[in-house]
Amino acid sequence: MYAPVVSRFVTYGVALDPVCQAYADAVWALPSMQAWITDAQQETEVLTHP
Secondary structure: OOHHHHHHHHHHOOOOOHHHHHHHHHHHHOHHHHHHHHHHHOOOOOOOOO
16 A cells, blocks of 8 residues: 555655664565566556646
8 A cells, every 4th residue: 555655755765764764675575566667667558638
């Protein structure tokens, strides 16, 4: 459920306290998260904002 939030923390370089960073690292390392990241990197559709 918090995978998108962890993704934003990583991509925006948000500084986290040690406990939150450990949680974010654990979520980021999950095989399902890594698969989600890999799939996202292969996306070719780009949405433009009007």
